[in-house]
Amino acid sequence: MTVRPVVPKVGRPQTTTENSTMTLNRIATAICASIVLSAASMSSYAADAYARPMPSNPIVAGPTTLGSIQPVVTVPLVAQARDAILKEAETVKALNPDMVEVRADYWDCIENPDEALKMLRDIRGIMKETPILLTVRIKAERGFKDVSEKAKFDFYTAAVKEKLPNFIDVELAYGQEKIQAFKKTLEGSGISLVVAYHDLNATPSKEEIVKLMESEIAAGGDVAKIVVKPNSEEDVLTFLGGTLAFRRAHPEFPIIASGSGDTGRVTRLIGGLFGIDLTFASGVKGSNATQMPVSTMRMTNDIIYPAQK
Numbered sequence: 001m002t003v004r005p006v007v008p009k010v011g012r013p014q015t016t017t018e019n020s021t022m023t024l025n026r027i028a029t030a031i032c033a034s035i036v037l038s039a040a041s042m043s044s045y046a047a048d049a050y051a052r053p054m055p056s057n058p059i060v061a062g063p064t065t066l067g068s069i070q071p072v073v074t075v076p077l078v079a080q081a082r083d084a085i086l087k088e089a090e091t092v093k094a095l096n097p098d099m100v101e102v103r104a105d106y107w108d109c110i111e112n113p114d115e116a117l118k119m120l121r122d123i124r125g126i127m128k129e130t131p132i133l134l135t136v137r138i139k140a141e142r143g144f145k146d147v148s149e150k151a152k153f154d155f156y157t158a159a160v161k162e163k164l165p166n167f168i169d170v171e172l173a174y175g176q177e178k179i180q181a182f183k184k185t186l187e188g189s190g191i192s193l194v195v196a197y198h199d200l201n202a203t204p205s206k207e208e209i210v211k212l213m214e215s216e217i218a219a220g221g222d223v224a225k226i227v228v229k230p231n232s233e234e235d236v237l238t239f240l241g242g243t244l245a246f247r248r249a250h251p252e253f254p255i256i257a258s259g260s261g262d263t264g265r266v267t268r269l270i271g272g273l274f275g276i277d278l279t280f281a282s283g284v285k286g287s288n289a290t291q292m293p294v295s296t297m298r299m300t301n302d303i304i305y306p307a308q309k
Helices: 016-042 080-096 112-127 149-159 177-183 206-218 233-249 264-276 294-304
Strands: 058-062 064-066 070-079 099-103 134-136 167-171 192-198 223-228 255-259 280-281
Touching: 016 112, 058 255, 064 070, 070 080, 070 112, 070 294, 080 099, 112 134, 134 206, 177 192, 192 206, 206 223, 206 233, 223 233, 233 255, 233 264, 255 264, 255 280, 264 280, 264 294, 280 294
Parallel strands: 070 099, 070 280, 099 134, 134 167, 167 192, 192 223, 223 255
Antiparallel strands: 058 064
């Protein structure tokens, strides 16, 4: 009998980025698997319910509480044309998210405040009581396109007058004076202001993250939002340490935060353990490629943050 040597198959060597991504994916999978197994093995035992670090002053918007036991699952609407926007809104409503983010910077009609307001009215009609976070993201912070400042704030002001959204997002980049001036238009409306900061390239230090979020609150934010770009597992730990430090120092304010990219994906799953009160999920299409489906986020929430009964 002739014995033939086994020749290993040689393929393209994996890059450092691919190895890092695969490692992080394995870590995330292992975390979820271990949580599932732990939950299953402990289900027959009585134990004190774990309470994640929640804000002392949660914000109630319709049936949703920003700052409750589980992070709020929010789905962005990112269609561009009117018919597609309405179809997407109906599809997302059927997914029963806790909240929707209306990313109006995607709209074809955003430079026309009257048309944009009509669009928002129609979305509100579809969403009924589901809370709306209204966002016109600036291009420099991953907005879909350039939108004039006048069109943006004329639209925001008109939306406030009709009390169509529950939350409005404004970037910290506008500066404290402009943000505080806009905040005055929200008085008596019941609409909360989210002040946001995005670092698309890196992760600031833990201390810098806290200072940025403090600046958002000082500018008039009712909610502090920060998104960073972790480039290593160490960056993920730095980011989560920063959000937790802010929660400990300023427990009254809700937090919206996430790490972008494949390395930051795990923050969407476990961020609530570190003070993050809202996580974004994909509907028809996400506003970020690493957003996961609503069903995945619901399952993860139920495992990591079981509702007390």
